[in-house]
Amino acid sequence: xxxxxxxxxxxxxxxxxxxxxxxxxxxxxxxxxxxxxxxxxxxxxxxxxxxxxxxxxxxxxxxxxxxxxxxxxxxxxxxxxxxxxxxxxxxxxxxxxxxxxxxxx
Amino acid sequence: xxxxxxxxxxxxxxxxxxxxxxxxxxxxxxxxxxxxxxxxxxxxxxxxxxxxxxxxxxxxxxxxxxxxxxxxxxxxxxxxxxxxxxxxxxxxxxxxxxxxxxxxxxxxxxxx
Numbered sequence: 001x002x003x004x005x006x007x008x009x010x011x012x013x014x015x016x017x018x019x020x021x022x023x024x025x026x027x028x029x030x031x032x033x034x035x036x037x038x039x040x041x042x043x044x045x046x047x048x049x050x051x052x053x054x055x056x057x058x059x060x061x062x063x064x065x066x067x068x069x070x071x072x073x074x075x076x077x078x079x080x081x082x083x084x085x086x087x088x089x090x091x092x093x094x095x096x097x098x099x100x101x102x103x104x105x
Numbered sequence: 106x107x108x109x110x111x112x113x114x115x116x117x118x119x120x121x122x123x124x125x126x127x128x129x130x131x132x133x134x135x136x137x138x139x140x141x142x143x144x145x146x147x148x149x150x151x152x153x154x155x156x157x158x159x160x161x162x163x164x165x166x167x168x169x170x171x172x173x174x175x176x177x178x179x180x181x182x183x184x185x186x187x188x189x190x191x192x193x194x195x196x197x198x199x200x201x202x203x204x205x206x207x208x209x210x211x212x213x214x215x216x217x
Contacts, residue, residue, distance in 0.1 A: 006147075032204055043109075043196050043208025044148070087147055092204035093138060093161075095147035 002027045004088060006096035013078055013103050021073040021099045023088035033071050035064050036087040038098070044087055047073075078103045107131065111197050111209035119217055123185035126212045130178070130199030136160075137174055138206065139182050140196040148196055154180065187216045 003026045013019055025033065032051055036044035048057045050066040057064050061082060063074045073086055078101075085098040110129040118124050130137050135156050140148035151170065153161040156177040165172070169188070174180040184191055194213050198206040 004147075034204075034206070036206075041210070043198070043210050044206070046205050046207070049203075049205065089147075089206075092200065092206060093150045093153065095140075095149070097145075097147045 002090055002094045004090055004094055004096035006086075006088060006099050008099060009097065010100040011102070013075075013101070015079060015103055015105050016077050018074070018076045018078070020075070021086055021101070023071040023073070023096055024069060025071070025088075025090050026069075027090045027094075031091050033066055034089045034092060035071070035073055036089065038085045038087055047086075075101070080105050109197055109199055109207055109209035111195075111212055113212055114210065115213050115215075117215045117217060118187055120189055121186040123183065124187055124214060125181055125183045126195050126197075126214075128180045128182070128197030128209060130180070130197070131201075131207055134199035134201050134207070135177070136200045136204075137180050138198045138200075139172055139180070140198065142194045142196055142211070144193070151182070184214075187214075189216050192216045 005024045007022045035047040038044040048064040053068045055066050061076050065072045080103045083103045085100045087098045089095045112127050137154045139151045142148045151165045152172045154174040157174045172182045192215050194211040196211045198208045200206050
């Protein structure tokens with residue numbers, strides 16, 4: 001059974017304080033590791049897709065990396081507008097519980 | 106490009122009543138998903154359609170939940186009868202060949 005575990009459940013940072021979110025997964029034959037951002041009252045919004053170990057993708061202050069067992073979402077010098085819940089998913093449809101990120105000004 | 110449309114936005118019902126949610130996916134997206142998201146948790150897949158056929162409904166409580174996708178476009182998810190634990194946000198998503206999900210804003214269901 002495909003499984004995804006995210007940590008930490010919640011993370012509070014000061015503006016400009018860099019950190020990483022973790023997504024550990026168990027899957028038979030990875031067909032994509034997806035990162036989404038979810039704002040309160042909205043549906044998740046696509047950020048990145050990673051397919052193979054060693055792959056990296058960047059968008060503004062976010063960088064996603066992938067190994068054979070986990071993915072990291074690195075956030076560099078975050079701003080308050082980066083506050084959201086970040087979700088990862090495997091096989092396009094099995095989601096973790098998310099990390100609720102709060103950036104204080 | 107228009108997004109995924111869902112209605113209603115909010116719904117409050119009493120337990121044992123029935124409720125239906127509607128979803129219109131992005132034009133041309135063959136795959137449609139319904140998720141249940143309980144507060145503080147990630148989305149849980151209920152059912153996946155490819156065109157108008159069911160691909161995965163392994164986590165759909167079939168004694169009370171049903172879904173259909175007519176003509177491979179719009180979809181309806183129904184709960185009958187509702188229980189208190191069905192209170193959640195019901196998200197619809199669609200995808201094309203890249204499996205990249207585009208979500209609607211969801212329907213927030215409160216069962217009292």
